Amino acid sequence: MSVIEPEAGPVTTAQVTRERALGVVQSYGAAIVLVLLVAIASVSFPTFFTVGNLSNILTQSSFILIISIGMTFVILTGGIDLSVGSMFALGGVLAAQGSAFGLAGALLLPLLVGIAVGAVQGALVAWGGMAPFIVTLAGLLAIRGVALQITGAGSTTPIIRDELTRALGQGGIGNVRWPAIIALVLLGIGVVLLTRTRLGQGVLAVGGSESASTLMGLRVGRVKFSVYVLSGAMAALAGALSAAYASSGVPTVGVGLELTAISAVVIGGTLLSGGKGSLIGTLAGVLLLTVIQNVINQVGNLSSSVQAVVSGAFLAVVVVIQTVLSRQQRL
Amino acid sequence: MSLPTQDVPPPLPPAITDRPVLEADGVVKRFAGVTALDDIRFRLRPGESHALMGENGAGKSTLIKVLTGVYQPDEGELRFAGAPVRFAQPLDAQRAGVSTIYQEVNLIPLMSVAQNIYLGREPRRLGLIDYRRMNADARDLLSTYGIRVDPARALRSLALGVQQMVALARAVSINARVVIMDEPTSSLEAKEVETLFRVIGLLREQGIAILYVSHRMDEIYRVCERVTVLRDGRVVHVGDLDELPRRELVSLMLGRTVERSGGQTAFADEGHTTAAPPVLVATDLSRRHQIQDISIDIRPGEVVGLGGLLGAGRSETLKAMAGVMQLDRGSVQVEGKTVRPGSVPAAIRAGIVMLPEDRKSEGIVPELSVRDNIVLAALPRLSRAGFSSKRNQDAVVDVFMRRLRIKASSPDQAVSELSGGNQQKVMIARWLAMSPKVLLLDEPTRGIDVGAKAEVQALIDELAAEGLAIVLVSSEVEEVVEGAGRMVVLRDGRVETELTGDEVDEAHYLAAIAGETPHQPGAAPDEEQGETP
Numbered sequence: 001m002s003v004i005e006p007e008a009g010p011v012t013t014a015q016v017t018r019e020r021a022l023g024v025v026q027s028y029g030a031a032i033v034l035v036l037l038v039a040i041a042s043v044s045f046p047t048f049f050t051v052g053n054l055s056n057i058l059t060q061s062s063f064i065l066i067i068s069i070g071m072t073f074v075i076l077t078g079g080i081d082l083s084v085g086s087m088f089a090l091g092g093v094l095a096a097q098g099s100a101f102g103l104a105g106a107l108l109l110p111l112l113v114g115i116a117v118g119a120v121q122g123a124l125v126a127w128g129g130m131a132p133f134i135v136t137l138a139g140l141l142a143i144r145g146v147a148l149q150i151t152g153a154g155s156t157t158p159i160i161r162d163e164l165t166r167a168l169g170q171g172g173i174g175n176v177r178w179p180a181i182i183a184l185v186l187l188g189i190g191v192v193l194l195t196r197t198r199l200g201q202g203v204l205a206v207g208g209s210e211s212a213s214t215l216m217g218l219r220v221g222r223v224k225f226s227v228y229v230l231s232g233a234m235a236a237l238a239g240a241l242s243a244a245y246a247s248s249g250v251p252t253v254g255v256g257l258e259l260t261a262i263s264a265v266v267i268g269g270t271l272l273s274g275g276k277g278s279l280i281g282t283l284a285g286v287l288l289l290t291v292i293q294n295v296i297n298q299v300g301n302l303s304s305s306v307q308a309v310v311s312g313a314f315l316a317v318v319v320v321i322q323t324v325l326s327r328q329q330r331l
Numbered sequence: 332m333s334l335p336t337q338d339v340p341p342p343l344p345p346a347i348t349d350r351p352v353l354e355a356d357g358v359v360k361r362f363a364g365v366t367a368l369d370d371i372r373f374r375l376r377p378g379e380s381h382a383l384m385g386e387n388g389a390g391k392s393t394l395i396k397v398l399t400g401v402y403q404p405d406e407g408e409l410r411f412a413g414a415p416v417r418f419a420q421p422l423d424a425q426r427a428g429v430s431t432i433y434q435e436v437n438l439i440p441l442m443s444v445a446q447n448i449y450l451g452r453e454p455r456r457l458g459l460i461d462y463r464r465m466n467a468d469a470r471d472l473l474s475t476y477g478i479r480v481d482p483a484r485a486l487r488s489l490a491l492g493v494q495q496m497v498a499l500a501r502a503v504s505i506n507a508r509v510v511i512m513d514e515p516t517s518s519l520e521a522k523e524v525e526t527l528f529r530v531i532g533l534l535r536e537q538g539i540a541i542l543y544v545s546h547r548m549d550e551i552y553r554v555c556e557r558v559t560v561l562r563d564g565r566v567v568h569v570g571d572l573d574e575l576p577r578r579e580l581v582s583l584m585l586g587r588t589v590e591r592s593g594g595q596t597a598f599a600d601e602g603h604t605t606a607a608p609p610v611l612v613a614t615d616l617s618r619r620h621q622i623q624d625i626s627i628d629i630r631p632g633e634v635v636g637l638g639g640l641l642g643a644g645r646s647e648t649l650k651a652m653a654g655v656m657q658l659d660r661g662s663v664q665v666e667g668k669t670v671r672p673g674s675v676p677a678a679i680r681a682g683i684v685m686l687p688e689d690r691k692s693e694g695i696v697p698e699l700s701v702r703d704n705i706v707l708a709a710l711p712r713l714s715r716a717g718f719s720s721k722r723n724q725d726a727v728v729d730v731f732m733r734r735l736r737i738k739a740s741s742p743d744q745a746v747s748e749l750s751g752g753n754q755q756k757v758m759i760a761r762w763l764a765m766s767p768k769v770l771l772l773d774e775p776t777r778g779i780d781v782g783a784k785a786e787v788q789a790l791i792d793e794l795a796a797e798g799l800a801i802v803l804v805s806s807e808v809e810e811v812v813e814g815a816g817r818m819v820v821l822r823d824g825r826v827e828t829e830l831t832g833d834e835v836d837e838a839h840y841l842a843a844i845a846g847e848t849p850h851q852p853g854a855a856p857d858e859e860q861g862e863t864p
Binding site: 192195196197198201204205211213214216218298 | 401420421422424431433437438439440441442446450451453455458459460501550
């Protein structure tokens with residue numbers, strides 16, 4: 001009986017080794033750099049490795065992390081969601097309005113709207129055959145418009161008076177605030193959803209090869225629809241928590257947040273073309289971006305634009321590695 | 332073929348083997364008014380291995396897509412195990428028990444072997460995917476087919492043959508009763524092909540029906556017992572393969588009988604032969620899975636026909652000579668000078684130009700005018716310091732429009748408004764404007780009407796008479812036989828034989844395609860001949 005041994009692959013051992021090394025850099029690069037940066041910052045700045053500062057970093061990261069969880073799913077399918085920054089703002093406004101009915105209103109109203117908007121965008125992408133870029137770009141414009149409209153073109157800022165809702169943003173367990181706890185819990189749920197459920201496998205499969213997924217009998221439309229719904233819900237929830245933290249829903253917040261989220265996801269090692277990536281990587285990506293900002297603030301005499309340059313440079317390095325990797329994969 | 336039987340489930344009782352498992356009855360499929368399938372009647376019995384044959388455009392892939400739920404028939408019905416079925420999507424067909432493996436492995440390269448096999452039906456425990464069981468199941472399943480591989484490995488790290496086996500394992504494990512294989516061996520090594528054939532044997536013993544699509548005659552005769560031949564969207568033959576000589580099968584596919592005489596094209600009766608030294612010498616052109624050691628030389632003023640069935644490597648050979656395709660081995664020389672391989676600009680500079688098979692997607696720019704299309708390739712030569720002179724352009728365009736008798740209202744008319752034949756002439760004009768030495772024509776008359784066809788054929792003759800060396804590929808037997816003065820016949824990516832002088836006729840050609848040539852060039856392996864009935 002002839003046996004096929006897999007070792008007779010089309011690529012040589014040297015190529016495989018090289019590819020593996022690059023793969024490690026891609027998957028864990030953000031985490032490695034994060035650890036190094038934290039170590040250096042801890043030694044350099046006495047104010048960095050303090051409970052207060054770390055708690056601060058965690059809280060700052062939590063909103064963008066929640067958005068990035070949804071974004072990771074979308075990007076893994078090979079899509080993109082540009083509407084999350086606007087959804088974040090609308091979520092905050094709606095949370096402020098809903099807080100008139102207590103905590104439940106402050107959470108449910110933005111969540112339902114986020115799901116509804118995500119469903120519309122998802123349906124257009126999944127079954128309407130429209131490009132995610134265009135659909136969510138339209139969302140970016142329209143949702144921001146709605147947020148401004150609700151607040152009288154930004155002339156009023158809804159204040160959150162409900163104590164319980166405020167506590168959700170500002171309270172916590174010890175030094176860890178609720179938004180950070182919620183973000184980490186959602187991350188855990190997301191990891192299970194992505195790696196241990198059929199939906200998660202479907203997300204990776206669709207991003208890996210949409211045509212093959214269709215031919216393998218996967219419900220591609222349903223998978224795509226789901227990730228935009230998830231992303232919409234996550235962005236709205238992040239907005240609600242942020243509003244609770246700030247005690248008000250400001251319609252002009254979160255401009256450009258979609259790009260931060262996309263950067264975090266890509267820096268975290270998720271392929272922009274989809275099919276490969278992890279939420280733990282996204283966590284590292286989000287923390288890295290926040291820590292870079294924090295460190296630059298610690299230096300003091302550097303302007304915030306330096307932070308943008310550093311983040312941009314890091315993103316560029318990651319994308320170069322991804323390109324090299326995907327080129328090798330085509331061999 | 333002899334099969335190991337010790338690790339195989341017992342065959343199903345013979346009682347069911349007479350009733351077809353999958354049938355198509357009167358199936359019609361049209362696309363934008365063009366009938367792709369016409370009144371197809373097709374039967375597949377349990378446990379049989381059935382070949383589906385046909386040339387380009389015969390409707391093979393359309394039929395497969397209808398059988399697998401990618402397309403829905405416009406008329407007629409499908410029956411599965413005797414009951415009428417309607418497959419609205421591939422998933423429906425898979426659920427019913429019709430699985431397909433494709434020429435290109437259609438799996439997810441980034442996911443693991445086990446994930447690929449069980450995608451969409453992963454074993455779960457407490458609602459979560461049970462990877463340990465999934466990997467164990469995958470390992471067991473693959474070992475049934477003699478494949479030992481770590482199921483947690485990413486699919487793309489495996490050789491194509493193993494990937495194809497994984498696709499097959501997936502297809503079969505979805506409780507398949509019919510497995511459709513579309514050119515399954517096109518990317519496999521010889522050893523892997525053997526494994527595939529052995530697996531096919533195992534499947535048949537389990538009562539699974541195989542629908543096997545391939546252009547490789549040897550494989551068909553080895554693996555299949557019955558055949559359905561399609562031509563122009565119709566079934567032209569159904570029967571046992573051992574009663575059908577190869578040459579007859581080729582005739583059925585091409586729609587030619589050996590007795591028919593030529594004289595139906597606009598080519599001059601005699602091919603052009605010259606004693607001049609070859610202008611182009613191609614040596615040992617090779618590319619994995621596509622062409623093997625193809626050597627051809629062409630003299631000025633000569634039309635060389637490149638023959639063979641679809642998939643024999645005709646277009647690939649042209650692409651290799653035109654620098655469109657990267658080569659593993661081999662070289663192309665023009666007038667004694669070696670052309671840098673795999674570079675279109677180098678080939679064009681050396682004087683080799685190619686008219687691609689699909690002029691719509693690879694050739695013309697429909698929105699541009701006749702003038703712009705003609706001067707497109709020659710633009711760098713008609714320009715000075717980056718600016719192209721309109722007067723120069725007009726002169727060139729004028730010459731070619733008159734010479735090739737391009738019917739357009741003016742040079743400014745958009746090419747998309749012209750007829751197919753005139754579009755083809757515009758393409759030829761574009762390359763002639765480059766003053767080439769060698770013209771490679773891939774299906775130059777496909778999709779154009781009869782009158783225009785004759786004009787293009789006459790033009791090919793004229794160009795050769797003027798000293799251009801031409802290589803002609805055509806699926807139409809009479810076109811290539813009458814147009815060419817000499818023929819190189821390919822089979823399975825190798826040169827099967829060369830026909831010269833009086834041998835350039837349909838009888839010799841069909842025999843060569845079928846692999847029934849008495850004299851064999853050294854390149855072709857001997858074992859293939861042993862299979863000839």
